[in-house]
Amino acid sequence: MVRTPASSARIKSAPARKKKVVRWNGAPGLKGQRREAILRSVGSVLRNSRLSSLTIQDIASELGMTKGNLYYYFKDKQDILYQCHMRCMELSLRALQEAMANDGAPSEKLRILLIGHIHGILDDGFGSILQTDLESFWPDQRKRYIRKRDDLERGVRSLIEAGVLLGEFECDNVKLAGFSILGAINWIPKWYHPSGPFSSDQIAEEMTDYFLRGLQRHDGVARKAPRERSSSKNGTNNYHRMLAT
Amino acid sequence: MVRTPASSARIKSAPARKKKVVRWNGAPGLKGQRREAILRSVGSVLRNSRLSSLTIQDIASELGMTKGNLYYYFKDKQDILYQCHMRCMELSLRALQEAMANDGAPSEKLRILLIGHIHGILDDGFGSILQTDLESFWPDQRKRYIRKRDDLERGVRSLIEAGVLLGEFECDNVKLAGFSILGAINWIPKWYHPSGPFSSDQIAEEMTDYFLRGLQRHDGVARKAPRERSSSKNGTNNYHRMLAT
DNA sequence: TTTCAATTTGAACCGGGATTAAAAAACTTT
DNA sequence: AAAGTTTTTTAATCCCGGTTCAAATTGAAA
Structure with missing residues (x-):
C-alpha cells in the first residue's frame, strides 16, 4: 500500500455530540458524517494504490487515526x-x-x-x-x-x-x-x-x-447522427503504436 | 471453499525419475507433468468455487496431497x-x-x-x-x-x-x-x-x-450480410476508401 | 538386500492483520 | 470544577494461512 503523505485529509476529531437532537442510529449526525468521511477515504486509498490487499491499517493511517478507532465506527472490515x-x-x-x-x-x-x-x-x-x-x-x-x-x-x-x-x-x-x-x-x-x-x-x-x-440496428434505416460530443475532448487522433503485426 | 468430494482426480504418486534422461529443469519430465496437473487442479478448484480466498490447503486437498508437498513443485503460492x-x-x-x-x-x-x-x-x-x-x-x-x-x-x-x-x-x-x-x-x-x-x-x-x-462502419454502405460463419472469408478485395479516422 | 535419490508427510514455525478490551483523553453539560 | 458521555489510544489477543524442515516413505538401480 502506497503511503501518500499529502493526500490524507486528516479528519478533525469529532466533538462529542450535542444531546437532545433527535436521531435514529443511522446515517446523518456527527458519527454518521464521520462514517461517510471514512468511507470516502477508503475510496481515496483505493484510488492511488490499486489492490485487494487493503488493510485496516492502511485506511486508518490515510485518515491519521488509529486502527482500533475504526471499530468505533464500523463493526468490522x-x-x-x-x-x-x-x-x-x-x-x-x-x-x-x-x-x-x-x-x-x-x-x-x-x-x-x-x-x-x-x-x-x-x-x-x-x-x-x-x-x-x-x-x-x-x-x-x-x-x-x-x-x-x-x-x-x-x-x-x-x-x-x-x-x-x-x-x-x-x-x-x-x-x-x-x-x-x-x-x-x-x-x-x-x-x-x-x-x-x-x-x-x-x-x-x-x-x-x-x-x-453495437446496439443500433444495422440495416441503415433510421440511423441517428453520430451525435455531437460535448466539448471535443476526444483524445486527439490516437494512432500511436499501430503495429500491423 | 467448497469441498467437492468426487471432483478430485487424485494424482498417482510420481515415481522417481529414470536417470540418464536429458532434461533441463523445466516443463516436461515427470516433475513437470506433475506441475501441470497441479495447475489444472487449481483451475478446477477455482471453477466450482469462485473466490480470491484460494488457499494452499484447498489446492492440496483437491489433489489429495499435502500442503507442504506443493512446495516440492512450486517455490511459493x-x-x-x-x-x-x-x-x-x-x-x-x-x-x-x-x-x-x-x-x-x-x-x-x-x-x-x-x-x-x-x-x-x-x-x-x-x-x-x-x-x-x-x-x-x-x-x-x-x-x-x-x-x-x-x-x-x-x-x-x-x-x-x-x-x-x-x-x-x-x-x-x-x-x-x-x-x-x-x-x-x-x-x-x-x-x-x-x-x-x-x-x-x-x-x-x-x-x-x-x-x-459495434465496430462495423455505420453509414449503411458495404454492410456485410448478417454474417455467415466460417467459409466465405471475403473482404480481401476492398482496398479502396481508406478513411482516415 | 542395500543404497541412494526422489517424493511425501506432519508438525512446527512464523508473521501479519483483524479484532478486542481496558484505560486515557477530550469534550459537554451542569 | 465535577460528572458524565463520547471518542481515541494503546497494547494485547487471536487466528489463519503460508512456509520450512527434518524425518519417513517410496521407488529405482546396483
Whole structure:
C-alpha cells in the first residue's frame, strides 16, 4: 500500500455530540458524517494504490487515526467494504433514475445511464471496490447488495429491450449484451488511473458511444447522427503504436 | 471453499525419475507433468468455487496431497498463481496466432481471436485467475506477464485499426474500444457458471457478434450480410476508401 | 538386500492483520 | 470544577494461512 503523505485529509476529531437532537442510529449526525468521511477515504486509498490487499491499517493511517478507532465506527472490515459497495451502487442507481426520468429515445436514456454509471465508478474512487468479492459478506448484506445490482442490470436490459421494440436497436441476446456492457465498465478501474491518458469524461463518452453503436440496428434505416460530443475532448487522433503485426 | 468430494482426480504418486534422461529443469519430465496437473487442479478448484480466498490447503486437498508437498513443485503460492496466469494467457495468444494466420478480413480475424480468447478463459478453468491482482508477483514475473498481455492487447488493437484502414470498421477510439472488449471478456468469469443458462460456445459467439457490430462502419454502405460463419472469408478485395479516422 | 535419490508427510514455525478490551483523553453539560 | 458521555489510544489477543524442515516413505538401480 502506497503511503501518500499529502493526500490524507486528516479528519478533525469529532466533538462529542450535542444531546437532545433527535436521531435514529443511522446515517446523518456527527458519527454518521464521520462514517461517510471514512468511507470516502477508503475510496481515496483505493484510488492511488490499486489492490485487494487493503488493510485496516492502511485506511486508518490515510485518515491519521488509529486502527482500533475504526471499530468505533464500523463493526468490522467487511462492513466497511460493504458500505463502499453500496455507495458505489447507489451512485449508479441514481444514474438509472435520471435516465428513466428523461423523455428521450431508449438510446438516449441508455446513454445517460451508462455515462452516469461510469462517472460514479471512476470519480468517487469507489470503483476499485468492484474487484473485491462478495464472498465475505454476511448473507443479508449480500442480499441487499444483490438486489440493487439486479435493479441496475434489469434497468440496462429493459432499455435495450425498449430500443429493440421501438426499432431503434437490434440485438440478438439482450442479456449477453447487458453483461458485456456492464462487465466492460466494471473492469475499467483495473486500468484507469486519474493521471493517465484518458479522462473519466472521455472514457464515459467514448465507451458509451461504442456500446450504443453495437446496439443500433444495422440495416441503415433510421440511423441517428453520430451525435455531437460535448466539448471535443476526444483524445486527439490516437494512432500511436499501430503495429500491423 | 467448497469441498467437492468426487471432483478430485487424485494424482498417482510420481515415481522417481529414470536417470540418464536429458532434461533441463523445466516443463516436461515427470516433475513437470506433475506441475501441470497441479495447475489444472487449481483451475478446477477455482471453477466450482469462485473466490480470491484460494488457499494452499484447498489446492492440496483437491489433489489429495499435502500442503507442504506443493512446495516440492512450486517455490511459493504466487508462483502457482503466476503459472496459472501464464497458462491462461498463452491460450489467448494461441488464438491470436490462429487469427493472424487466417487470411480473411480483419473482422474475421478478430472474430477468431475473440472466440478463442473467450474459450480459453472459460473452458480451461483458469479464467477466474484473472480476477486476482498482479500485485503479489515478483518484478520479473510481472514483467513477463505484462509483456504477453500487451501482445494480446496490441493484437486486438491492430486488428481494429486494420479494419478501419480497410473501411470495414469505423471506430473513434481504438484503444478504448479494445479496452471495452477485453474488459467485458475478463469479467465473464465473474458471472459464468458451467451449469448456468449460457454455454461457453454461446457466450463466445454472441458476445463476439456484439463486439464486432459495434465496430462495423455505420453509414449503411458495404454492410456485410448478417454474417455467415466460417467459409466465405471475403473482404480481401476492398482496398479502396481508406478513411482516415 | 542395500543404497541412494526422489517424493511425501506432519508438525512446527512464523508473521501479519483483524479484532478486542481496558484505560486515557477530550469534550459537554451542569 | 465535577460528572458524565463520547471518542481515541494503546497494547494485547487471536487466528489463519503460508512456509520450512527434518524425518519417513517410496521407488529405482546396483
